[in-house]
Amino acid sequence: MNLYNISFNNLRRRKAKMVFLVLGLAIAISTVVTLITVSRAMNAEIATSLDEYGANIVIVPKSDDLSLTYGGMAVSGISLGAHKIYEKDTEGIRSIKNADNIKIVAPKLLNAAAILQRNVLVVGVRFSDELALKKWWRLAGGRPTEKHEAIIGSEVQEKLQLGLRQSFEIEGERFVVAAILEPTGSQDDGIVFIDLKEAQRIFGKPGELSLIEVAALCYDCPIEEIVRQTSEKLPEARVMAIRQTIESKMEAMHRFEHFSYGISAVVVLVAALIVVTNMMSSVNERTREIGVFRAIGFRQKHIMKIILIEAFLVSFVAGLAGYIIGLGVSKIVTPLLTTNGSDASMMNPTLLGFSLALAVFIGLASSIYPALKAARLDPTVALKAL
Amino acid sequence: MNLHKVYNTGRERVHALGGISFEISQGEFIAIIGPSGSGKSTLLALLGGLSHPAEGKVIVDEIDVYSLPVERLADFRREYLGFVFQSFQLIPYLTIIENVMLPLAVSSLSRGEKRGMAREIIEKVGLRSKELRLPDELSGGEQQRVAIARALVNQPPIVLADEPTGNLDSATSEEIMELLGSLTARGHTIVIVTHNPENLKYVRRCIRLRDGTVRKSDLTRPTNVAASSVAERSSDYVC
Structure with a gap:
């Protein structure tokens, strides 16, 4: 008791x-x-739906000489930039304190190339990350599975008169059109997307990147904080937040x-x-x-x-x-x-x-x-x- | 000593007790009697450390009871006093043995020790076979026995009983009074409040109250009769 x-x-x-x-x-x-x-x-x-808005952070090399733009963002010149960013930097992004909030890291290498005697912007991408990042892309054809397969924008298709499964050459390397991107109204329409490793190899820039797009997945995560942490990890890079995409939501x-x-x-x-x-x-x-x-x-x-x-x-x-x-x-x-x-x-x-x-x-x-x-x-x- | 108790009823002050002084020795069996409203229960509450007097002191074992802080006063009640109430006041949702163990609930004794002490006292009041029943499964007399067992389980030197036979028939009343009377032999001091003159044949002394004052503190009885004897007629005893 x-x-x-x-x-x-x-x-x-x-x-x-x-x-x-x-x-x-x-x-x-x-x-x-x-x-x-x-x-x-x-x-x-x-x-989950935030990534449909695309990247909310863009990382480019620090440089005063801006010669290329991509997606409305100024990108350092391919060879003029004083600093460079590399593929290993993507690991740095994954190791920040708020790494759990980083959903997609999509590195890119931009380069101009002559295809069928026409100058075209060629972008090396990791297709898995790129397609995850750009959910709004509608592809005619299949996703590239081989290293010599490419996705071409609708304007490129018109300009070069290329069809599905047709081949073309970049710097002497043969590529096949795996898919044609339906018009997006963005710069993507005028781009040829190929595998990142292949781009680095054929343009002689092993491991090098022009920019990295990042989708930080978190409805209220501190974007400024992620930008700050990433900047600390990548002192050679300029890290910018694209805030307006998510703020209203x-x-x-x-x-x-x-x-x-x-x-x-x-x-x-x-x-x-x-x-x-x-x-x-x-x-x-x-x-x-x-x-x-x-x-x-x-x-x-x-x-x-x-x-x-x-x-x-x-x-x-x-x-x-x-x-x-x-x-x-x-x-x-x-x-x-x-x-x-x-x-x-x-x-x-x-x-x-x-x-x-x-x-x-x-x-x-x-x-x-x-x-x-x-x-x-x-x-x-x-x-x-x- | 010199106990005063005043109640404020809103418009007026009622003097329930007006200067009462007396002494009780260890092992005494005392009855407080008097008509309704004479202050019997008030006096018992004062003796039991339940109600502060307006004036005066209650000294038990050289302890000035009402000088104790409120929690120490509760400890005093637990260590020195056992209460038996008119309407038994058993806890309806606890079994007989749990009711008896109640005063031990806040002690540091082990579960086994508490149970052992409760069993021993339940045995003494003759309810061993009914220890797992609930109070409403017992007769009035049995319930009062449980109440007495509860009052005695922690072996208090003083037992205060308010109309312990008030709700019982005459045969059961005699049984209960005999039980209380037998406790004095074990050194317990018993103070009861009663209006039943039949009960006087069991007590050694009585205090008659009227309008909050003591009218007589004595008991006339044949000198050769033992207090516990029930053979005598109650009319032989006059308070």
Whole structure:
């Protein structure tokens, strides 16, 4: 027999009241869990869709002499730049502190070349990264799989009168058109894309790069911070952020998040009031019982302990129930609000821990006043008989 | 000594006790009697460290009870006093043995020691076979026995009982009074509040209250009769 037994047995006796209390608290926790889960699913979806906006960071060699442009960005001259960037620098980008936020690193080597007696801009790329970065590309034909396969822009196709699977030469090397890029309205339409390694080899620039495009995947990651960290890793390069692509989308997302926090705060407040009311009524019902405890020598702190142990047990169960209910509701709600929320209802130990901690915090904080009131009951008033 | 108790009822001050002084020796069995509203229960609450007097002191074992801080006063009640209430005041959701163990719940004794002490006292009040029942599964007399067992489990020197037979039939009342009377032989001091003159044949001394003051603190009884004898007629005893 100890104080825990008293609390536990009392809860068992007052089942209906306890079920009501657990339910009240569980609904609040489940609402918070649902809002967090849905909000996360939406964030994840936005983060995933951010790469459809293309790169948000561009890295070029430091140089005062700008002779080429690409995608609206000035790129250092191929041979005039005082500094150079190399393929190994892509590893540096992957090793920054916020490396988890870097989704795609697409290095490029730009060079002008004569193809079929016409000057064309040839860009060496890693096709896997390039195609991941440029989700809006529509290709006629297949993705290049061999090192001598190329993708040509629609303007190049018109200019050189090249068709699918037709071959052409760059610096004496034979290439085959694997795919033709449908018009994009960008500079890509006038470019011949070939494998990066092949470009470096045929232009005699092994390991060298003209620029690196980076897609930092994170709806609210600090782009400036990623730029700063990358600049530290690549002192020879100029790192620039293209912020406008994501800012408006992020703002909308933050608005939803703030709305979620507001709703959560109100729900938590209501839950706290339910706990206070319920515990106060429990204390009032147990006035005589508390009087007996005090008369037989329980200290005030013992009475508080009994009430707070009850609050802890109830709120822990409510936290667990709330998490499970919240997860269930998320499973239904998330697909309605997102297009890809299938993993929103996955078990999340952190969220489970948060739910339990929040429930126990609400339960204990809201029970402090009723517990104090119980502890301070005058034993004679409590007993009435005396 | 010189105990005063005043209640504020809003518009007026009611003097529940007006200067009561007396001494109780160890092992005494005392009854506090008097009509309703005479201050019996108030006096018991003051003796039990449950209600601060407006004036005066309660000294137990050279301890000025009401000079103790609130938590120490609770410790004092646990160490020195056992309470038996008129309507038993058992905790309905605890079994008999758990109810009896209640005063030990906040002690540092082991689980086994607590259980052993409770079993021993339950045995003494004859309820060993019913220790796992809930209070509402017992008769009134049995419940009062449990209440007495709870009051005695931590072996307090003083037992205070408020109308211990108030809710019992006469046969059970006699049984309970005999049980209380037998405790004095073990060194317990027993103070009961009662309005039942039948109970006086078990006590050694009585304090008669009227309007918050002591009218008589004596008991007239045949000198050759033992306190615990139930053979005597109650009319032989006049307080």
